[in-house]
Amino acid sequence: MLEGFNFRIIWEYMPLYMQCFAATLWLSGLSLFGAVVVGIIACAMRLSQSRILRSIAGVYIETIRSTPLLAQLYFFYFGLPSMGIMLPEWLTGVIALTLNSGAYYAEIIRAGIQAIDFGQIEAGIASGLSYIQRMRFIILPQALGNTIRPMLGQAIILVKDSSLLSLISIMELTRAGQVLTSERFTPAEGFLTTAAFYLIIYYMLKAFSGWSEKRLIFREAH
Amino acid sequence: MISYKNVNKWYGELHVLNSINLEVEKGEVIVVCGPSGSGKSTLIRCINRLEPIQEGELVVDGMAVHDKKTNMTKIRAEIGFVFQSFNLYPHMTALENTTIAPLKVRGFNKAEAEKLGREMLTRVGLADRIDHYPAQLSGGQQQRVAIARGLTMKPKIMLFDEPTSALDPEMIHEVLDVMRDLAKEGMTMMAVTHEMGFAREVASRVVFMDEGKIIEIAPPNDFFTNPQTDRGKYFLQSILTH
Ligand SMILES: Nc1ncnc2c1ncn2[C@@H]1O[C@H](COP(=O)(O)OP(=O)(O)OP(=O)(O)O)[C@@H](O)[C@H]1O
Numbered sequence: 001m002l003e004g005f006n007f008r009i010i011w012e013y014m015p016l017y018m019q020c021f022a023a024t025l026w027l028s029g030l031s032l033f034g035a036v037v038v039g040i041i042a043c044a045m046r047l048s049q050s051r052i053l054r055s056i057a058g059v060y061i062e063t064i065r066s067t068p069l070l071a072q073l074y075f076f077y078f079g080l081p082s083m084g085i086m087l088p089e090w091l092t093g094v095i096a097l098t099l100n101s102g103a104y105y106a107e108i109i110r111a112g113i114q115a116i117d118f119g120q121i122e123a124g125i126a127s128g129l130s131y132i133q134r135m136r137f138i139i140l141p142q143a144l145g146n147t148i149r150p151m152l153g154q155a156i157i158l159v160k161d162s163s164l165l166s167l168i169s170i171m172e173l174t175r176a177g178q179v180l181t182s183e184r185f186t187p188a189e190g191f192l193t194t195a196a197f198y199l200i201i202y203y204m205l206k207a208f209s210g211w212s213e214k215r216l217i218f219r220e221a222h
Numbered sequence: 223m224i225s226y227k228n229v230n231k232w233y234g235e236l237h238v239l240n241s242i243n244l245e246v247e248k249g250e251v252i253v254v255c256g257p258s259g260s261g262k263s264t265l266i267r268c269i270n271r272l273e274p275i276q277e278g279e280l281v282v283d284g285m286a287v288h289d290k291k292t293n294m295t296k297i298r299a300e301i302g303f304v305f306q307s308f309n310l311y312p313h314m315t316a317l318e319n320t321t322i323a324p325l326k327v328r329g330f331n332k333a334e335a336e337k338l339g340r341e342m343l344t345r346v347g348l349a350d351r352i353d354h355y356p357a358q359l360s361g362g363q364q365q366r367v368a369i370a371r372g373l374t375m376k377p378k379i380m381l382f383d384e385p386t387s388a389l390d391p392e393m394i395h396e397v398l399d400v401m402r403d404l405a406k407e408g409m410t411m412m413a414v415t416h417e418m419g420f421a422r423e424v425a426s427r428v429v430f431m432d433e434g435k436i437i438e439i440a441p442p443n444d445f446f447t448n449p450q451t452d453r454g455k456y457f458l459q460s461i462l463t464h
């Protein structure tokens with residue numbers, strides 16, 4: 001089966017793949033960071049006292065979760081320019097991925113927060129800690145610890161979703177496979193190599209989560 | 223130090239605090255008792271506005287807790303609160319549990335806060351458990367960390383809501399010993415508890431509540447030997463036969 005498999009072509013295109021691998025890494029990394037920040041903010045809004053903040057966050061989360069990422073991406077890519085907002089493609093892609101995963105992170109973090117016993121929050125209130133301080137020192141460290149696994153799951157989804165950025169002609173791993181396929185008519189080589197690189201990222205994320213989980217579990221000493 | 227003037231509170235239809243009048247002087251130890259659901263927890267949770275009151279005046283160390291405009295942070299920093307279920311922060315060591323609020327609320331520097339935290343943990347007999355996490359401590363030890371956490375704020379008042387009810391019998395005395403020492407050192411305290419030995423020994427007065435009202439206020443010996451009301455007698459019988 002592998003007889004017709006052309007390793008030489010893969011080798012030849014390796015510089016392109018490495019460049020696109022790096023692009024997928026930083027595009028996903030940036031979006032991941034943005035998504036966690038957006039997730040924390042949206043979650044804080046959703047759990048806040050203010051009805052207005054709660055509904056804004058609710059609408060955001062519901063909208064994102066009930067519409068396809070591709071539609072959201074096209075909205076930013078075609079929609080924003082038609083409204084006079086011009087952004088570079090990579091930024092459009094990062095914004096779409098950030099806002100998309102941010103909604104999921106908001107829900108993941110909320111589940112982690114709601115698993116925390118309310119008594120601890122009362123203890124924080126009783127000792128005079130402000131809402132922000134309770135979030136920062138009591139709730140988030142535990143919520144992030146409780147939710148390493150689902151957070152990692154969402155990070156993996158985000159990396160895979162970043163392949164959609166190939167559709168708005170950003171050079172990243174999937175796009176590299178498309179280039180090789182269209183220039184040399186070798187889809188098997190092209191997309192298998194692409195897949196192999198995604199696998200590398202997957203194992204990197206998994207190793208990171210295993211490491212951080214061990215540290216957090218040690219800290220909680222359960 | 224704590225002054226309730228005609229304080230009222232409702233949960234919907236339920237009148238949980240019914241015209242409460244009570245003056246607690248500096249250095250007094252008040253034990254609050256009464257049947258389940260009588261409003262004991264609510265009575266002390268109002269003091270640092272864990273529960274807001276709806277009517278009346280509640281003044282704590284000269285500050286008006288009933289006034290919505292009063293900034294509670296300052297009052298809360300002066301009051302240690304010990305819960306039935308300990309409510310320690312599980313991701314922090316015993317020492318970190320005690321120092322977080324002094325650092326963030328009182329504005330102590332790290333060295334000061336840690337020195338004070340160690341001192342208080344030593345005082346409650348946990349000098350050798352400073353770096354343990356709550357999950358590595360017994361219930362009695364956790365509750366003593368919780369008391370040390372309150373004390374590290376250098377509070378003027380300590381409040382206790384059934385601090386020993388969640389503990390196994392053999393651990394109750396270690397927590398009561400700490401509370402007894404505090405009382406003898408002149409701390410102003412209000413404690414919801416049915417530990418009658420503790421009340422007899424250190425309480426200045428016992429407050430007996432039922433259905434949101436204060437039914438009796440008396441020195442412990444008077445209340446335990448000669449309750450003035452039928453409800454008081456009935457309550458004492460029910461806890462003695464328990
Ligand atoms: N958040 C709340 N919402 C509605 N009702 C409440 C709330 N908190 C307490 N109650 C009710 O108010 C009454 C007094 O409650 P409280 O906790 O002060 O009683 P307690 O004397 O401390 O009882 P226990 O000995 O069981 O702890 C109870 O009937 C309780 O069910």
Ligand SMILES: [Mg+2]
Nearest residue numbers: 262263264383
């Ligand atoms: Mg109670």
